[in-house]
Structures are given as C-alpha cells and as structure tokens.
Amino acid sequence: MSSTQLSRKEQIDQVATSLFKSRGFAATTMRDLALELGIEAGSLYSHIKSKEDILQRVCFKMADEFNAAFDEVKTKDVPAAEKLRLAVAAHVRVLTKNPPAAGVFLNEWRHLSEPSLSKFHDMRFQYEESLREIVREGIASGEFKVTDEKFVVLTLLSSLNWLHMWYKPEGKMSPDEIAEFLSNLLLNGLKNF
Amino acid sequence: MSSTQLSRKEQIDQVATSLFKSRGFAATTMRDLALELGIEAGSLYSHIKSKEDILQRVCFKMADEFNAAFDEVKTKDVPAAEKLRLAVAAHVRVLTKNPPAAGVFLNEWRHLSEPSLSKFHDMRFQYEESLREIVREGIASGEFKVTDEKFVVLTLLSSLNWLHMWYKPEGKMSPDEIAEFLSNLLLNGLKNF
C-alpha cells in the first residue's frame, strides 16, 4: 500500500518517532528501538550518528513543514480573520498528517542539546510571532474584539497542539473537518468576545 | 514568607516536582535531585520509597485537587453555560496554583507503572466525562450550538492544559482574569458556533 520504499535510515527514524512519542525520548532505549526493527542495537549505528541525531531530524523536519504550510498562507491578501482561518487549517493539516512526529515535535524537543535547542527555540518564536502579527492585524481592523494578541495566540496554539494526543487517522472526522470546527469555535470566540 | 514548615519529605516532593517538570521524569536522576537539596542520593531513601513513589504522590494529589474543585461546581444549580464557566475557572485555579505540579500531572503521568497508571486513567476519564455531561446539558437546552460534545471538551481541555507552560505567578494577569478571558473566548465560541 505504501507508495515509496523507505531507506533503512528512514525506517529507523519512523519507528523511533513513534517510540519517542509513546514512551518519551529519555525512556526509549536504543535496544528497544532495535528490537522493534528486528535487529541488534549496535547495527543501528551503521545508519545513524546518535540517538539525538534522530530527534534532531524529526524536530526540524516538522518545523520545516509548519513553516512551509504557513508561508503559503502569509502571502494571501485576505482579511485577518480569513488569514487566521487558513493558518489554523494549515497547522491542523501538518499536525494530523503525521501525529507521532507531531507529538515528538511538541513534547520531546526539550531533549535537544545546544546549539540545536536554541535554533529550535528561535524557529518556534518566529512562527508564533507570525501568528501574533495576524491577530494584531485583526485587532487593528476591528475584526477581533480582543486586546491581548499574545494571550490569544497562546490559547489558539494550546487548543491546536493537543490535537495529536487524541487524533486518529481512522476517526470519523477528517483533518479538514477538524480544522473547520476549530476555526469556527475559536474565531467566533474572537469576533464576539 | 512561606507560612507552613515543610517536612523533609515534602521538600523532596516539591523539588522533585519542579525537576520532573523542567527535565522530565525519566531525565531527572536521583543524584540531580539530591544535589538540588544539598544531600547525597542515598539519603533520599530515608524519606521516600522510590523515585516513582514521588511521581505517584504528585499525580494523585493533583488529581484530588481537580476533583475537589470540580465537585463544588457540580452541585450548583445553574444553567449549563454558567456551570461550564465555573468549571473552567476552577480548572484554571488549580492549574495556576502550582504550575510545576500541574506540568507533572499533565505530562509525566505516563511514567506511572501499573496499577497506578490504570487508576490514573480512570480518574481522568471520570473528570472528562463530568465535563462532557455539562456540555451535553448545554446542547440539550439549546445554550450551545455545537453537536459533538466530545470534541468540545477535548478542545476546551486542550486550551486550558497548555496554560502551565507559560503561566507565571508574577505575570500581569491573575488566575481569575485568565479564567475569565478563557471562559469568554471559549463560551462565546460555543454559543455563536
């Protein structure tokens, strides 16, 4: 069924990702990971550099995906409310496309060591700042009735970023339906505050 | 300034809690913990049974606090919308009273082993079920315009449960102001869906 053949390294990353998500990075051992792949722990090192090496790839790949999805939205010339709706949809799409990776991205990044950790922080700040910018636009234009754009973005991301905890691809709601539901709920809150 | 004198065991729990929150349970060593307290690792075991022993106390103490705060709300005879508002306020109050413990409760519970883990799951389900019940009430009475109470509660808790990540007691918003802001945002969303 799966279309493209994964390289051994990609397989390792994928299996590691779901283990990192379900058990946590620190609580996942290389021997666990090897067992899941049906090989010995030492054999992993023919393909990867280190345990954190995997974590880095997962975290920054997800960061790239969030940025790419968001960059498309940024360029659109639409009212702030609509732009925010698109941003929410983009965020949900990335989040639901690969829930294990999303979970690692959201919960395990703190196990990155410097300088990756700082780089990650920066990227995250940039992303959030872009969202705040949209909300500021909406406040200025009178579309949103709130005043504290920081708080709004925090709440927005909070409700989105828990998604990976319960979302199941086989569930009855599609990512687009989820995105629409969340947009409605949150944007109506902003407009009628 | 602090009113009551903490026993050594309570001190350990408290310091451990903030370490568990900032580094994660698995990545916090007993030697780290001991260092923070200015004693040797072995000395900890004059006061506690095991590392997980601490985690259990923190998790179930927080669970009790959430339940206690919520039980007060349950008994009130008010419309569903108002009840939900009170529940949100209660939840925020517990969450902000002790952010490190809240963080452990929300993110580190998975390191509990059986049978604690199952017990924790059950308590959590009960709590969420009670919230769903309120939302169902509100849907039935026409106060809320949504249809999927599961999704609503998930979104509600999501936005609340990220709070401990950025809330600082010395910040400019008080817990009550935060609770009011969140209630307004989310309830307006529900009513005008």
Add this chain to the structure above:
DNA sequence: TACTAATGCGAACGGCCGTTAGCAAATTTA
C-alpha cells in the same frame, strides 16, 4: 538523662545505557 525518631554519609551492588570496534555477509554498481 535515656530513648527514639529523623536525617544524613559513603561505599557499593547489579544492571542497563549509548556507543564503538572488528568482522562478515549480502546487495548494488561498474
């Protein structure tokens, strides 16, 4: 004062951890 509980030290235990090294197949490429 004598007893008891609380508190802590230092050394050590068995075990698991991430990682490395040297070597051997198998597979791909030329």
Add this chain to the structure above:
DNA sequence: TAAATTTGCTAACGGCCGTTCGCATTAGTA
C-alpha cells in the same frame, strides 16, 4: 566478475542509574 556500498552481527567499553546497607549524628521527647 570485481569493487563498493549497505546492512548486520557479536562482544565489549566506560559510565551512569536507582537503590541498599551499615553506620553516624542530630533533634525531639519522656
């Protein structure tokens, strides 16, 4: 076919982990 790459094994390393043990010291209590 020959060379190069990919993939994997076994064994081991140094180190850190949670925890235990026996013993000392201190503080509270009768």
